[in-house]
Amino acid sequence: MDESDRSNIGMKRANLDLNDEVGNLVMPGDEFSIPKDSSKVILGPGLRSVIDKRSNELKTIIACKAGLLRKAKPNTFFLEMKTRSYHSFKKDDVLGIIKQKSKGEHYSIDVACRELRAQLSKNAFEGATKRYRPDLQVGDCIYGKVMDFPKDYPLELTCVQPSGKACGLGSLNGGHIFHVPVHFVRALRTASPKDNLLQKIGRIVPCETAVGANGLVWVKASNAVLTILVAQLLQTLSKANPDEYGTYLNKFNSTVRTVV
Amino acid sequence: MAYRTHLDDLWEQQIRPDGRTPHELRNITCQMGIFHPQASGSASFNIGNTKVMAAVYGPHEVRSSQKKHHNPDKMIINCEYSSATFSSNERKSSTKADRKSMEISSNLRSVMEHIIIPDIFPGSQIDVYVELLQDDGGSYSACINAATLALVDAGIPIRDYAVAITATMSHSVCMVDINAQERGQCAELTIGVLAQSNEIIVLELANLLQNFYLKDVLDEGIKGCAAIYKILEEAVRQKFNKMEQSLV
Amino acid sequence: MKPKTIANCTRSLVKGGAKNGIRLGARGIHEFRTAKISFGNSVGSCEAVLLPGTRVFAQASAAIGEPSDSRPGEGAFTISVWVSPAATGEMVGSSEKPSAIARTLERMFKENRAVDLESLCIKFGELAWILRVDVHVIEMNGCLQDTAALAVLGALLTFQRPQAEIDVNTDELVVLPLAECTPVELHLFHLPAVMSFALCDEILLAEPCQEEEDILPGKLLVGINDSKELCHLHLTHPIEQELLLEATKLAQAQCLDRLNMLKGLVEEVKTQREVPIYKRPQGPRATGTVLSLSALETSSRNRSEKKPSIKYLSPLITASDINMLEELCIL
């Protein structure tokens, strides 16, 4: 097969301009040229820089996933995609379940991601000292922040903010924890207050929620029935088209009325 | 034209092929300590021509390959059932790895896990081995009785006796303790109960049974279990009387 | 990916919810799962889905072989179960799960004689159809036995095999290709189905999902057929007698519903299939293949003292298959 055939079949695109493609669909393997104006470019998820091994110079930028190219204000580019798996970033808020309670200084945490192991120091709680620290059991839920993600080592979580206060982090009691696709979680977290789903649900059923960037959601309403209903609604919504949210919410509203 | 057989005549008088009445058990003998002192506890249970031996080893340090995944706060109960190659009419070559034996092993384990007080020996392992020597109907129920007796013999703390028997409904009469000859002609429901609370812990059905009859058959089986319990208790008491002397 | 560790809050929620008559997924405690059944292009393939998220595929096939020594007048029937690692996210291999499913299916379909095996006999003691059902668990979310039994039943009901007979005059095995004869369906004596329940302190939960199965220790399987006969019972936790009777009652009603649905779908498939009634052309047989038993016997006896065994695995047998087979056997 000669060169011309391959280009026809593969439809490989090269020398694209980052700014031109914003909002377009990008496929894995698409190559972007380096912006000429030597300003600093920050690459987010789905984009990688390729460095020429011989000259040690930046050669191209390549997309490694399929998604819509987005641009954030100061020259930051990333791909927006639907995904079920979580990739960790510093300062992400994640939900986890205690998997094991070792004799050492750490709990090991299940963060619902096969590739990631995570651990939480037994001292990383508000006001914890060597002597007084919460005693958590296997199966307890925690809401933590990613402190560090060293390569080949477990994620390091913490349940205190840098200020030393918990500010909502820590162990969660009661309620229900379940998994939804990561992109749905992203939508929940980034939505503007006007069309924030959680607030809309909260107006129908008052409930506490915690949303982890890793796709876990924790919900607690006043009783078991309402908790299950809210959890079920969120799971349905995560699979639904955003246009249908309204009808689902209306349906939910009427179901809740019959229960209460 | 269907002609009457000898068995039909017997049925009219409610006598079963081996001469028993419908609610009569076969002859039962049981013995404890048959592997004394090699095993921690052991027992044999014979009902009619069905013969089963059981041995309990432990509790002892976990020695099986499960150790790696084993939670140190939990106890491992390991059950292994095998039937002798000569136990039934068809001679079998290997009996340990086939699906039937694996199923019985895993069912036995679930029964043992319920009667042994949970996690009383954290980090230890208890092995229960059950061997079917001769199968003349009701072998699974005999296995449960033998295993219970062996656990009692080993002095392993248990909540309650698990006792089991088979029962069926045939010619609209409930029958208890089905033998191999009858098994071919009617359903065979193995019923196991916890002797004190009468809760059902074992159910196993061979052949088809009208759902409508289930309640009657269960009642019959539970009555049979009570009779078995009495016999097991008697065996245990005899053993206790024998050993009383050494209690100091 | 779902977390593997079960959270304590979910544990207490499941138990608390059951007391209030509601379960995960906003189901009622006695509400069974919705079943979806579809059939494949080849005969005897069926996929059963129990929403949400349990999917099992079953394929029935038959080959000609030797009947077992203990039952010379019957065909054989084997069921094998595979749990795809994709379904669980981990290698299950030969663990207890597939073998437990296989045992349930064996008890219901084989030991309770759901399939008429005598009609599968071709020549007493020498040749019989060997029926085989391969069950693949594709997605797993609890209730594997329920789904697998449904898929197997669907596969058996839609299965067709070619006609095979012994020519009386020549003592030869004649296998008519499907295209040339009216295909033979299996004869089922009764149609079994199984319903599972989880036990949560005196409360029955019908057809639990995976999370409920993991959280609640007790499981009860009730197998019932279309004539309201119990064909399978299995219990892993102490249960009161009343609760057990309630479970069989619930199972019976649901079972009949589900079997009716399956029967309707099977009828639909059969009419769609438009099996032409084959009319035999005049004159000598065109493509039918004749295997000489006696020839086979002598040729095989010379080598290994074995009885002839002719096997092929595809239910859709064609003339070329037979030719190939013939070569293989005689070589």
Next chain:
Amino acid sequence: MSRNQEGEAPLISGGSRRQVSLFDLRVRDEFANDEAKGSAPVSRAANYVTPGTIVTKEMGFMRGHGTFVNPSDQSLVASVVGAVERVNRLVTVRGIGGVYYGEVGDVVVGRITKVMQKRWKVDINGRLDGILLLSSINLPTGELRRRSAEDELGMREVLKEGDVISAEIQSVYNDGSLALHTRSVKYGKLGPGTLVKVPSSIIKRRKNHIHNLPCGVSVILGNNGYVWISPLPNGRMPGTNLEEEDADGKNTVLEEIRITKADRMAVARLKNCIAALSKSWLPIYDTSLMYAYEASTKYECGELLRPDVMQEIGELVRQQMALEGAGS
């Protein structure tokens, strides 16, 4: 429906719970007084319970070995077969046979199963293996010093897998496993001899568990149910660490002990006697052993393996013990 619904079949109702009144029970001290008599007090059979029997429905009793609390009605229920005993508020069921739990100060005989870091694991018939720390043995050279890295490397030369030792229980860990020590000349590795397994409950607790019997045999009656029988060489203390006495060469020492045929016969005879006692569920201690040994002398050693002879010996010992009980 049937002719013989009741009557012929041995049917009884299953749910009938027996109940034992705690006020019939005698306190453990009284049992201790009975010890000298040797025979069982009559009331013990009245305290007999089997698993599932309710011991008491009253609140305020403490759950001891062999009992559990029924979660539904908080009653105390027996979980093993045996006799109920009460010490103040603590209720226990003394089981027959049963599991060896171990108490501090018990003499045990065990077999090394594993050599680990700074410790040995010892099979002592308990629910977990016993732990013998490197620091709780006497070094072969007899020095008293901290254990060095060389000692750690040479652990297998001191005790290796399969060796039989006698030891004393030093302490019980949180998880129920037992810590052993051999820091006494009485304990340590055992030389030539034979190990007999009996139920741990029939070993009678006495002040001394290591005996030189007049028949020229020494026995160690491990509380755990392992009994060690070895020939008694001239003037040698039984069960002593053979290496210790002659520090210059342990291997040669082991071979120096000449075991005569008579020694072997005596060991074998005592082994069979212990088997006979265990089969008849008679308590095992020095006196009962001697009774059994005497009773066995009219038989050839090999004949003692016959069940009828075993039973006869058991019967004779039982009579002897009853006589002794009446005499005192």
